[in-house]
Structure formats: C-alpha cells, structure tokens
Amino acid sequence: MFAPKLAGRVPRGRVGGLRCLATHAHYDIVIAGGGLVGCAMAAACQSSPVLQSKSVLVLENGPDRPYHLPEDYGNRVIALNNSTRDLFQHIHVWAPLTASRMKTVHGMHVWEATPESLLTFQSDQPDRGHFYILENDLVVHTLSQKIRQSPGHVRVVFDSGLKSGQYNQARGQMDLALSDGRSVSTSLLIGADGVNSTVRKSMTRQQYLSRNYHQFGVVGLLSLAEPIPNNMAWQKFLPGGPVALLPLSETRSSLVWTLPSHQAQNMLKSPPAVVLAALQEALRPYPVVSDPFPRFSQLSQLAGFPLGLGHASRYCAPGQVLIGDAAHRVHPLAGQGVxxxxxxxxxxxxxxxxxxxxxxxxxxxxxxxxYETDRQRYNVPMMLGIDFLQKIYGSQNPVVAAARNFGLGVVQAHPSVQKLLASFAN
Amino acid sequence: MLTTVCVLSALARRFPRPWARNLSTRDDASPSSTTPNEDKFKFDPHLWSTSTSFNADEVDKFRAMAQSWWDPQGPCQPLHSMNTLRVSLVRQGLLQTGLIPEDQAQTGRDLTGLRILDVGCGGGLLSEPLARLGATVTGLDAAEENIRIAQEHAHQDEAIRERLTYEACTAEDFCQRNPEVQFDAVVASEVIEHVDQQPLFVHTCSQLVRERGSLFFTTLNRTQESYLAGIVAAEYVLRLLPRGTHDWQKFVQPEELEGWLNAAGCRTRSVQGMVYMPVFNTWHWIPVNRVNYALHAVKEPALTSFID
Incomplete structure (x- = not known):
C-alpha cells in the first residue's frame, strides 16, 4: 500500500498521514484524476511560490503501479508543443524527460491526394523543436515522481476516486465523498478526470456539447526498414480522415490513423501485415521533399479508440473547476488535445x-x-478550427474540395499565414 | 456623435455645474497645477487638538450603506474589484521602499510582520485582503454600523481575524488616544473626498505613519471629466453608486494632496491614474489621472523636519 512508503518521503506538514483521511480532513485543493493534466496541476502548485503552501490531495482511480521504461516504445504517445515545454521547464520535469526518451520533431509535412498539395510547418527557433513526441505513461510517471520527491503539501491517494461532491454554501467549500467511503472537504475541487468527468456531471447548470465523429483513431507502432534521421512528422489527409506518422527514433514511428468506425473495426480485426499494406497504399503518392520518407517494415501494438468533440459550456462553478479533457475534447488531427x-x-x-x-x-x-474566460477565449476558436479542418477534409463535396485546395494554395503561397497558424497552435 | 453630445448636455443641465461658478474661487485657494507651493499648505498645528475631519452628513451616507458592503453585486461592487489595483499598490509600494524583504515578495505572505492602518475602512473591504497577505491591520471608521459589519465579517475567517482590529472613531481621535502608535503604512482609499478639513486629515495620517513608512491614497481628481464620469455617469446614468455619494467640490487634485503631504513631511513617490470598466467590473492602471487616481507617499526621516 502507498501510505507507509509516502510517510518516509513527504514531510508531514498540515496534511499528515493517511489516517487523517479517515476522519474529516480539509484540503485547500483536491484534484480528481491523477493523469497527465491532474499530475501537472499538482506539480505546478508545488512549483508556485504563491500556491506551494496550499495542501493538495490528488485522487487517482488506478493503483500505484511501479513503472519501468519499457524496452520498446508504447503506442500511446503525445505531442507536446513549446508552450507545454515552457510549463514543464517551469515545474522542473523537462530535464528528466529530455534525459529519458523524447523525440524532438523539427517540423511536419502535410499533404493530400496530389503530391503538389504539400504544406510544411517548421520550427522558426533554431534551438527549439516544432513539437516533441513522448510516451504518455513516461510523462505521467515523471510528473508523479516529481510530486512525490518535492517538499510540499501534495498527497496522492491511489485506488480512490471521487464519488460525489456537494457545494456547501454556508462554509464556502466542497464536501466530497470518495469511492473508498471516506469523506473530505476542500476549498477547490479541480476536475481533471477526463472525458467522462464526475466533477463536470455534478455541476449544476452545466451543458456539455458533444458530437460523435463516427470515427476511430487507430494507433500502432511502426518499425522502419532502415534507420533514417526521422526528424519530421508526416500527415496525409485522406477522404476517411487524416493519417499521421510521428517519429519516435531512427527506427521507430508512431501511427495515428483516423478512420470511419466500421473501417477501423475491420482493420483492428485484420493481421497487422494487412493493415501495414493498406497504410502504405493509402500514403501514396509520397510527397517529394528533401527529407527522406520513412519506409516501414512492420506494424505492431494496434489499438483503436472512438473520436468525438466535446465542450463544457462552463469550466467552473462555486468551489469547482474543470481542466483538460473534462472541459474539452478535440479531434487528434492537430495533436492539440493534451x-x-x-x-x-x-x-x-x-x-x-x-x-x-x-x-x-x-x-x-x-x-x-x-480562468474560465481566459481559457474559453483560447479553447473555443481552437476547437472550432480543428472541427472545421476535420469537416472540410472529411468532405467529398467537389465545391468544398475546390475551396479547400484554394485555401491550401493561399497558405502555401504565404509563409506569414503558415507562421500565424503555427504560432496559434503554440 | 452629435446625438451623444446633445444627450450628455441635456443630462448635464439636470445637474448643478459646480465648476461654472466655483472653479475660479477654488483656483485661488488651490496650488497652480505645475508648481505646488508648500507655504499655501502649511498646516497650523494649533488646529490639531480642536479640529476634526469628521463630516456627519458624509458618515450618515455610509451608515445607510452598511448592510451592502459585502454584497458583491451591490453598490460596493466597484470597491470590491478595485482591490486588484489597491492591494497591488500597497504590495508594490512597500516592496519598493524596502519594507518587504525581497524573498517575501510575491509569495502571498508579502505583508507579514507589517502594521497597516486602514482609515475609513467601511466594511473592511480592503482591511481583510491586507490581513490575508499577512499584515496586522487596524481599521478605523467613524460609523459604528460599518465597524460592526466589518467585525462580523472578519469573524467568519479564522485565518485573519486575529490580525484584524476595528475601531469606530476618526483618525484624529485615534491619533490623540494613541500618540505613540505608528504604522508601517497608512491607507486611505476613497476616503479623503468625504472628509472635512482635508489638510488636517492628511496631517493626521502622516502622524500615524512611521519614518520611511508609506501613505497610500486613492481618490477622485477635481476635473470636468471626474464630474462627468464620477457623478453624472456613475450616480445618474449607470447608477453604479447611490445618488449623492460624491460631492464634486470635495474631490482632491493630486497637486493639492501632494502639497498637503509635503507640508506634513511626506514625499510623493507616484501618482497613477485608474479607470473603471463598468460592464466588466474591472479596474486598470492608466497614464491619465483626470478622474480616479492613486498616490503613494513616503514619510521622510525626522531630520528634514528639524531643519524646517
């Protein structure tokens, strides 16, 4: 169990040991969800000179699994942009991640059915990448290690989630019931509990706008036939949805392929060799650029997940606030979700x-x-933009296709437009 | 545009236009706007024991408002949101004058160990945030109702109630009763435009602050713009404040305030304009101090007053 281990590592401050939880404990902040965003929130509180004196409790549904960096890459990868890099540097997790397994991507080639419809996005700062590819579990592990090792008032409780929360008007706090039967109170409940957020569902006057794209994201690990520098990402817009090849190393790339649901389910049932052949067929014609296009010899770790769009009309209510996927869910085509x-x-x-x-x-x-105003002002246009891209590239209508090609031409011809797009994505 | 002017001028006719008859007489009594002449502001200490800045009518206005101090949607809404500027004014001001150690700045415990006097504290809207940042705060208000509200509200937050003391009295009474007490900072926010004998009030405030300690004032300038924005717009058109909250004639020009402060041995460090955005309920610093402004002054060491 987690308690005895933690007692030795974290100085006993206002928070005390787990026994505290058995009675009615109060925390300044309770974070529901110990995933990427939840852990980053806890680590950010620790690093802030203003917030580090606040007591924080992180509730993680899953068990406390020991983590060892697997020999080969996993299929769940995330692309971090430079704003996230700034945040990670600020909370001191960037250095350990760099020292571990991270791929700096210099740019991305995007193309369509014809080889001339090519767009290239590149980092405009020589010392920085365009984005960075990391394994999901590695980032979660690094963040949670950071939380445990730093002095501060952050506690993580595993195998325990939020069952229900109620705002206590008189005391100005949230009274929470946890799934393990305990109850705690907090000044601020942060919902970092993902797409099916309990916190979001318990908010009154909340409206969640959602749309199912009837698409699946098929992910997998690709082995290259021969080693190449592999510094560029590749994305092709197909009628069924975009397919992205994200570099992991000189011999590995990650596949993120958006497919209509029925097609994806067929793919997931087929042997990987068949899927690889279909992928190579779909990628042709290869774009003509100086960067070598990766040739793949093997596909493994195939998995799929349904795609959708979701947005909470409110990110906050008295005593509670939503962050990450709990508040918004986007199509992975721009790699912006996380x-x-x-x-x-x-x-x-x-x-x-x-x-x-x-x-x-x-x-x-x-x-x-x-916070809500600040974020919605940024998130809503971003989500609409991604949804718009998804729509125009998913359309078979010749008028839409013509307009799309015209738009692409404009972006191609004007580097300033490209820069603008790239800067917004960062 | 023309319509706007017509509407505004029609509206303005409904109000007294004090500058039309009073500006000239005011000008005689006030300093020229560029070079404040200290002699005009020399304070007569003989007035000290017999006078008070207390104005019964003004105090009654705020007595009537007592119940609404802590209603964030009520008439005090602009005062609530003004804290974003005035709290940072105090924090930054005390950091710049060396009263806050560098490693304590920007931690949320910035004012730990400092003693602050909030003159005209009302319901404690500014006293509480200052106490929450670690200061030991004494709040004064002439209206007992306000003090009662402030005490009740402070009692709800156990984290700060130990560091908050409220007293129902004027600054002069307090000064007389506690001649030895000197604070690290004295704050008079949105107060001086409601008191009589403003030079006396400033003098009293300066008595209550220690050497190298700071005085912070926020108030309204006496300009045509402040009449339009502070009275016509705020009290009649937008109805942000109850009618009659402000008397334009009692508004203070920064040069006057600076003059009174100079006479009291305090040097003005900064005068900054502030503007209120009614729809968003936010305050912003602006380079123009024609309407609302904040002034920060520091009490000079006694040596200079001996030379005087």
Missing amino acids: NLGFGDVRALVRALETSVLNGERFATYRSLLA
Whole structure:
C-alpha cells in the first residue's frame, strides 16, 4: 500500500498521514484524476511560490503501479508543443524527460491526394523543436515522481476516486465523498478526470456539447526498414480522415490513423501485415521533399479508440473547476488535445496566484470565472478550427474540395499565414 | 456623435455645474497645477487638538450603506474589484521602499510582520485582503454600523481575524488616544473626498505613519471629466453608486494632496491614474489621472523636519 512508503518521503506538514483521511480532513485543493493534466496541476502548485503552501490531495482511480521504461516504445504517445515545454521547464520535469526518451520533431509535412498539395510547418527557433513526441505513461510517471520527491503539501491517494461532491454554501467549500467511503472537504475541487468527468456531471447548470465523429483513431507502432534521421512528422489527409506518422527514433514511428468506425473495426480485426499494406497504399503518392520518407517494415501494438468533440459550456462553478479533457475534447488531427489541457493548468495557476496576491479568499468564484474566460477565449476558436479542418477534409463535396485546395494554395503561397497558424497552435 | 453630445448636455443641465461658478474661487485657494507651493499648505498645528475631519452628513451616507458592503453585486461592487489595483499598490509600494524583504515578495505572505492602518475602512473591504497577505491591520471608521459589519465579517475567517482590529472613531481621535502608535503604512482609499478639513486629515495620517513608512491614497481628481464620469455617469446614468455619494467640490487634485503631504513631511513617490470598466467590473492602471487616481507617499526621516 502507498501510505507507509509516502510517510518516509513527504514531510508531514498540515496534511499528515493517511489516517487523517479517515476522519474529516480539509484540503485547500483536491484534484480528481491523477493523469497527465491532474499530475501537472499538482506539480505546478508545488512549483508556485504563491500556491506551494496550499495542501493538495490528488485522487487517482488506478493503483500505484511501479513503472519501468519499457524496452520498446508504447503506442500511446503525445505531442507536446513549446508552450507545454515552457510549463514543464517551469515545474522542473523537462530535464528528466529530455534525459529519458523524447523525440524532438523539427517540423511536419502535410499533404493530400496530389503530391503538389504539400504544406510544411517548421520550427522558426533554431534551438527549439516544432513539437516533441513522448510516451504518455513516461510523462505521467515523471510528473508523479516529481510530486512525490518535492517538499510540499501534495498527497496522492491511489485506488480512490471521487464519488460525489456537494457545494456547501454556508462554509464556502466542497464536501466530497470518495469511492473508498471516506469523506473530505476542500476549498477547490479541480476536475481533471477526463472525458467522462464526475466533477463536470455534478455541476449544476452545466451543458456539455458533444458530437460523435463516427470515427476511430487507430494507433500502432511502426518499425522502419532502415534507420533514417526521422526528424519530421508526416500527415496525409485522406477522404476517411487524416493519417499521421510521428517519429519516435531512427527506427521507430508512431501511427495515428483516423478512420470511419466500421473501417477501423475491420482493420483492428485484420493481421497487422494487412493493415501495414493498406497504410502504405493509402500514403501514396509520397510527397517529394528533401527529407527522406520513412519506409516501414512492420506494424505492431494496434489499438483503436472512438473520436468525438466535446465542450463544457462552463469550466467552473462555486468551489469547482474543470481542466483538460473534462472541459474539452478535440479531434487528434492537430495533436492539440493534451496541450490545451496543459494550457488550462497554466491559466488556472495564474488565476489562483493573482487572486491570492490580491488578498482574496482562496479560490473565489470570481477568480475561477477569470480562468474560465481566459481559457474559453483560447479553447473555443481552437476547437472550432480543428472541427472545421476535420469537416472540410472529411468532405467529398467537389465545391468544398475546390475551396479547400484554394485555401491550401493561399497558405502555401504565404509563409506569414503558415507562421500565424503555427504560432496559434503554440 | 452629435446625438451623444446633445444627450450628455441635456443630462448635464439636470445637474448643478459646480465648476461654472466655483472653479475660479477654488483656483485661488488651490496650488497652480505645475508648481505646488508648500507655504499655501502649511498646516497650523494649533488646529490639531480642536479640529476634526469628521463630516456627519458624509458618515450618515455610509451608515445607510452598511448592510451592502459585502454584497458583491451591490453598490460596493466597484470597491470590491478595485482591490486588484489597491492591494497591488500597497504590495508594490512597500516592496519598493524596502519594507518587504525581497524573498517575501510575491509569495502571498508579502505583508507579514507589517502594521497597516486602514482609515475609513467601511466594511473592511480592503482591511481583510491586507490581513490575508499577512499584515496586522487596524481599521478605523467613524460609523459604528460599518465597524460592526466589518467585525462580523472578519469573524467568519479564522485565518485573519486575529490580525484584524476595528475601531469606530476618526483618525484624529485615534491619533490623540494613541500618540505613540505608528504604522508601517497608512491607507486611505476613497476616503479623503468625504472628509472635512482635508489638510488636517492628511496631517493626521502622516502622524500615524512611521519614518520611511508609506501613505497610500486613492481618490477622485477635481476635473470636468471626474464630474462627468464620477457623478453624472456613475450616480445618474449607470447608477453604479447611490445618488449623492460624491460631492464634486470635495474631490482632491493630486497637486493639492501632494502639497498637503509635503507640508506634513511626506514625499510623493507616484501618482497613477485608474479607470473603471463598468460592464466588466474591472479596474486598470492608466497614464491619465483626470478622474480616479492613486498616490503613494513616503514619510521622510525626522531630520528634514528639524531643519524646517
């Protein structure tokens, strides 16, 4: 169990040991969900000079599994942009990630059915990549290691999730019931509990707009026939959805292929060799560029997940706030999903810090609303943009196709437009 | 545009236009806007024991408002949101003058160990945030109702109630009763435009602050713009404040305030304009101080007053 191990590592501050939880404990912050965004939030609180004195409890549904970096890459990878890099540097997890297994991607070639419809996005800073590919589990592990090793008032409880939460108007706090039967109270409940967020569902006057794309994301690990520098990402827009090849190393790439549901299910049932052949067929004609296009010899670890769009009309209610996928879910075609979540972390930390420095009570509704406004102003156009791309590239209508090609031409001809797109994505 | 002007001028006719008859007489009594002349502001200490800045009518206005101090949607809404500027004014001001150690700045415990006097504290809207940042705060207000509200509200937050003391009295009374007490900072936010004998009030505030300690004032300038924005717009058109909250004639020009402060041995460090956005309920710093402004002054060491 986790408790005895932790007692030796984390100084006993206001939070005390797990026994504290058995009675009615109060935390300044409770984070529901110990995934990427939840852990990043906890680590960001620890790193903030203003928030590090706050007691934080992280609730993780899953068990405390020991993590060893697997010999080969996993199929669940994430692409981090430079804003997320800034956040990770700030919370001191970037260096350990760089030292571990990370691929810096210099740019991305995007093309369509014809080889001349090629767009190239590249990093405009020589010392920085365009984005960075990392394995999901490695990032979660690094973040949770960081939380455990740093002095501070952050506690992580495994095998325990949020069952229900109720805002106590009189005391200005949230009363929470946990799935393991305990109850705690908190000034701020942060919902980092993913697409099916319990926190979001318990909010009153909440509306969740969602759409099923009837598409699947098929992911897998690709082995290259021969080693190449493999510094570029490749994305081709197919009628069924985009397919992306993300470099992992000189001999490995990650596949993210969007397919209509029925087609994806057939793929997942077929032997990997058949899927690989279909993929190579779909990628042709290869774009003509100076960077060598990877030739693949093997496909493994095939898996699929349904894709959809979702957006919470409200990111906050008194005493509670949503971050990451709990608040918004996007199509993976732009690789922005998790970066939007990390952007939420930065914005929420900023809003809470400002409110503390203004001498307000901790986590006033006003400060949460400031976070909501700040984030929705960024997230909503981003989501609409991604949804728009998904739509115009998914359309078979010749008028839409003509307009799309015209738009592509404009972007191709004007590097400033490309820069603008890239800067917004960061 | 023309319509706007017509509407505004029609509206303006409904109000007294104090500058039309009073500007000239005011000008005689006030300093020239460029070179404040200290002699005009020399404070007569003989007035000290017999006078007070207390104005019964003004105090009654705020007595009537007592119940709404802590209603974030009520008439005090702009005062609530003004904290974003005035709390940072105090934090930054005390950091710049060396009263806050560098490693304590920007931690949320910035004001730990400092003693602050909030003159005209009302319901404690500013006293509480300052206490939450670690300061030991004394709040004064002439209206007992306000003090009662402030005490009740402070009692709800156990994290700060130990560091908050409220007293129902004027600054002069407090100064007389506690001649030895000196604070690290004295704050008079949105107060001086409601008191009588403003030079006396400033003098009293300066008595209550220690050497190298800071004085912070926020108030309204006496300009045509402030009449339009602070009275016509705020009280009649947008109805942000109850009618009659402000008396334009009592508004203070920054040069006047600076003059009174100079006479009291305090040097003005900064004057910054502030603007309120009614729809968003936010305040912002602006380079123009024609309407609302904040002033930060530091009390000079006694040596200079001996030379005087």
